[in-house]
Amino acid sequence: MNNWIEKIYKLLFPERCILCDDVIANDAPFCSDCYQLWSKQQKDECVLCGKSLHECECIRLQSIKQSVFLFWYSGEALKSLIYRQKSFLCSKTNRFFATLMVNEIRSKIEPNKKGELPFEVITYVPRSKKAVVKNGYDQAAELAKELSKQLNIPCVCLVTRKRGGQQQKKLGYTVRLANIKGVFHPNELCKSYKSVLLIDDVVTTGATINAVADALKNGGVRNVYCAAIAKTQQTFRRKPKAEKL
Numbered sequence: 001m002n003n004w005i006e007k008i009y010k011l012l013f014p015e016r017c018i019l020c021d022d023v024i025a026n027d028a029p030f031c032s033d034c035y036q037l038w039s040k041q042q043k044d045e046c047v048l049c050g051k052s053l054h055e056c057e058c059i060r061l062q063s064i065k066q067s068v069f070l071f072w073y074s075g076e077a078l079k080s081l082i083y084r085q086k087s088f089l090c091s092k093t094n095r096f097f098a099t100l101m102v103n104e105i106r107s108k109i110e111p112n113k114k115g116e117l118p119f120e121v122i123t124y125v126p127r128s129k130k131a132v133v134k135n136g137y138d139q140a141a142e143l144a145k146e147l148s149k150q151l152n153i154p155c156v157c158l159v160t161r162k163r164g165g166q167q168q169k170k171l172g173y174t175v176r177l178a179n180i181k182g183v184f185h186p187n188e189l190c191k192s193y194k195s196v197l198l199i200d201d202v203v204t205t206g207a208t209i210n211a212v213a214d215a216l217k218n219g220g221v222r223n224v225y226c227a228a229i230a231k232t233q234q235t236f237r238r239k240p241k242a243e244k245l
């Protein structure tokens with residue numbers, strides 16, 4: 001009986017490729033065409049320092065103890081997948097990214113003395129209210145909730161966004177820093193946690209994620225780890241003066 005229900009369900013809701021939405025036979029994330037596109041898209045090294053994604057420190061995350069990224073923010077396939085994750089909620093895409101992140105977190109972040117992951121709670125960079133209303137959800141929050149399920153660590157909102165600020169997308173680092181100042185505020189719950197994993201989708205200059213980490217620390221958190229799907233390749237070196245801002 002259950003088999004029949006499953007068969008009918010699969011007929012009504014077949015598995016689809018998370019990139020092009022074509023129906024696929026198995027429960028893989030991609031159809032074969034998209035898989036080819038996906039598998040050849042990553043650059044190995046940072047264009048500035050020549051280091052790998054994990055070793056490159058061209059984005060300064062001074063308020064973060066350790067960070068984990070899955071990909072460089074490059075390639076048509078990844079960009080369109082992140083765009084889809086941002087624009088309409090697809091639980092399969094969300095699970096796909098979260099599972100990759102869980103593996104990366106477990107392999108890169110050093111466990112504590114008890115052999116457990118060194119953070120007690122997961123939180124996220126909150127979107128502006130305007131963006132949440134527009135899309136109907138907050139993609140970083142959805143990603144954090146899925147990670148929470150897979151890691152069995154609670155997900156708690158610890159930071160509020162007071163005002164939207166200008167959209168960060170087209171701004172340079174120094175302007176971003178000024179723009180983001182005073183936007184994030186810790187809530188009372190921060191006092192209950194010493195160590196937090198902060199989730200975002202894409203880290204561009206690091207200004208936003210640093211600002212959220214600072215807010216968490218102002219609220220009483222000691223260590224902030226971060227994990228994101230992708231980080232942007234930096235194309236020029238910032239002057240040391242701008243970095244100190």
Ligand SMILES: [Zn+2]
Nearest residue numbers: 017020031034
């Ligand atoms: Zn496809």
Ligand SMILES: [Zn+2]
Nearest residue numbers: 046049056058
């Ligand atoms: Zn680099």
